[in-house]
Amino acid sequence: MTGPLPRGLVVLLGAASAVVVVAGLRAAAWLVAPVLLALVMVIVVSPVHRWLRRRGLPAWLATATLVTAVYGVFLVFTAVVVGSLVRLAALLPGYTERARALRAGAADRLRAWGIGPEQFDALVHSIDPGELASSAAALLGELTAVTTSIVFLLALLLFFSVETGTVGGRLEAVGRARPRVRVALAGFTGKTRRFLVVTTAFGAAVAVLDTIALLWLGIPLPVLWGLLSFVTNYIPNVGFLLGVAPPALLGLLSGGWGTTLSVVGVYVVLNFVLQSLVQPRYVGDAVGLSAVLTFVSLVFWAWVLGPLGALLAVPATLLVMAVLVDVDPRAEWAAALLRTAKSEKGHRS
Incomplete structure (x- = not known):
């Protein structure tokens, strides 16, 4: 009959398992993060579903109201952010000349303080203010890439919201065991x-x-x-x-x-x-x-x-x-x- 494993071995096995789990989470971050976000959002609004049920609404109508509320808040927030980012992308190129002037002023000030003009000049000239325009274009490109994630998150919100009404019964079943x-x-x-x-x-x-x-x-x-x-x-x-x-x-x-x-x-x-x-x-x-x-x-x-x-x-x-x-x-x-x-x-x- 074998005895219990040594405590040091148990610690090492636990640490190795933790490393494997964390590596898996990092590899699946594209899936885990939106799922966790959707879960948290539904947890926040789930009391609304119970309140509507106590008010006498049928389960399907309470769920539909909850889904509409969640979608509404999320879509309004997303629309405001996306619209503002589009305006920012159009605004940034207009500050190119101002950025060049600030760079030149900073270079003059540091040279007046006796701080390595050659090294600083090499540094500031390596920063092209014209990159503001390319950054703005890249920002718009990122918005297109984010669309897929938003659609996936909306689908998760729908499924989690639909399941909200059954969570209480499932927890009761878990609690008995x-x-x-x-x-x-x-x-x-x-x-x-x-x-x-x-x-x-x-x-x-x-x-x-x-x-x-x-x-x-x-x-x-x-x-x-x-x-x-x-x-x-x-x-x-x-x-x-x-x-x-x-x-x-x-x-x-x-x-x-x-x-x-x-x-x-x-x-x-x-x-x-x-x-x-x-x-x-x-x-x-x-x-x-x-x-x-x-x-x-x-x-x-x-x-x-x-x-x-x-x-x-x-x-x-x-x-x-x-x-x-x-x-x-x-x-x-x-x-x-x-x-x-x-x-x-x-x-x-």
Whole structure:
């Protein structure tokens, strides 16, 4: 009779399995990321389906209403973004001369400070402002390539929305056989919904304030940059940096350094304070993830799934914890390390 495997061998086998799974996720990121996005979107709006059913609507009408709502929000958002990007692509070539003037001014200033003129000249001349036009054309080409992904995502949203009405019965069936699995999945949906509600509330407030400020500063396409602030708000910790770069650069091209500093100042006051200092406290309380785990999950899922992984870092981490930690009573030690102190105290009580 053979005894249990040595602990070191178990650890090595687990690590090897994790590497294989992560490699598979990276290879299938084109499929996994849209599926996870569709799942998260349907989790958010699923209470609407239950509310409509309690109001007496038949199941098919409640599902049709849910699908229409999801499609409507997604298509309006996509239309605004695509339309703004088309305008941006047409706008960028007009700043070519302004970019050349800024480059020349920066070169003169650095030469006046005695900073290596030969090396700097070689660097700035290697950057052709005329590439703005080619970048704009490439941007339009990317929009065509994204169309296929959008169609695939819409199909996923349809199928997930149709299945919403049967999720409750399926969870009850799972709960009869595996009570902890049902509790873990219910915890995942609840925490994901709370995370998205809190993040959406902060993101909407920041987006409105950013749009008003950029409109007042005269930055082109303020609605697009407000939407960018809203989307990057779902990226923990570093979303502020991703949201400020495009309007700050456009402010430099359209109004000079003063406008750029004004844009950065507005974003520091609004986005950095709210997104990086205030919001993480509420998000941590809502989902029970420590700040360190939230940041590590951002880096990890962005590497595994790409840009969508950065947006879905928190829901993806919650799903992994539900499947690997919350369903196993022997993994309570891992949960204690990964949760915030407040959520761990509440979990024990």
